[in-house]
Amino acid sequence: KQEVTQIPAALSVPEGENLVLNCSFTDSAIYNLQWFRQDPGKGLTSLLLIQSSQREQTSGRLNASLDKSSGRSTLYIAASQPGDSATYLCAVSRSGGYQKVTFGTGTKLQVIP
Amino acid sequence: EAGVVQSPRYKIIEKKQPVAFWCNPISGHNTLYWYLQNLGQGPELLIRYENEEAVDDSQLPKDRFSAERLKGVDSTLKIQPAELGDSAVYLCASSLHRDLPYNEQFFGPGTRLTVL
Numbered sequence: 001k002q003e004v005t006q007i008p009a010a011l012s013v014p015e016g017e018n019l020v021l022n023c024s025f026t027d028s029a030i031y032n033l034q035w036f037r038q039d040p041g042k043g044l045t046s047l048l049l050i051q052s053s054q055r056e057q058t059s060g061r062l063n064a065s066l067d068k069s070s071g072r073s074t075l076y077i078a079a080s081q082p083g084d085s086a087t088y089l090c091a092v093s094r095s096g097g098y099q100k101v102t103f104g105t106g107t108k109l110q111v112i113p
Numbered sequence: 114e115a116g117v118v119q120s121p122r123y124k125i126i127e128k129k130q131p132v133a134f135w136c137n138p139i140s141g142h143n144t145l146y147w148y149l150q151n152l153g154q155g156p157e158l159l160i161r162y163e164n165e166e167a168v169d170d171s172q173l174p175k176d177r178f179s180a181e182r183l184k185g186v187d188s189t190l191k192i193q194p195a196e197l198g199d200s201a202v203y204l205c206a207s208s209l210h211r212d213l214p215y216n217e218q219f220f221g222p223g224t225r226l227t228v229l
């Protein structure tokens with residue numbers, strides 16, 4: 001059974017700081033890994049999707065990397081802003097046939113002005 | 114282009130009452146998912162549809178939960194009767210087609226259910 005862990009559960013940083021969020025998974029037979037953002041009381045917004053054949057994806061100040069051999073993904077946020085405050089979740093799709101998605105429990109980020 | 118639409122956004126009911134949630138996926142998306150999200154947790158899949166067929170409902174508590182997607186477009190998730198432990202956010206998501214090389218999911222805003 002795939003297990004997805006996100007550490008830390010919560011993180012508070014001053015504005016402008018660069019930061020890294022971590023996601024670990026137990027089954028390396030994944031199809032893709034997706035990072036989401038969730039604002040309080042809202043649904044999930046897709047940030048980046050990394051296919052299993054890729055090593056990283058970038059969008060603006062966000063960069064996500066994937067290392068299947070170690071079962072890890074990181075989301076790097078450069079020059080953090082108060083608007084980045086949200087919960088960040090990673091989700092892993094298993095390879096082969098139906099790509100069941102397993103979510104992590106998320107990292108709650110607070111960027112302090 | 115409209116995203117995934119869900120209604121209602123909030124619902125408060127007393128235990129043992131029935132409740133229904135509605136979802137309209139992104140136009141053209143064949144795959145529809147219902148997730149349950151408890152506070153401080155990631156979403157957990159309840160049921161997945163490929164067009165009108167429920168292809169994965171292994172996590173759906175069938176004694177009280179039911180779902181339908183009659184015409185392969187919008188979907189309804191029902192709970193009858195609701196229990197206190199059903200209080201959570203119910204999320205709907207859709208993706209274009211399961212056979213694509215990737216399976217990017219797009220989520221609706223969710224329905225926050227409170228059972229008193």
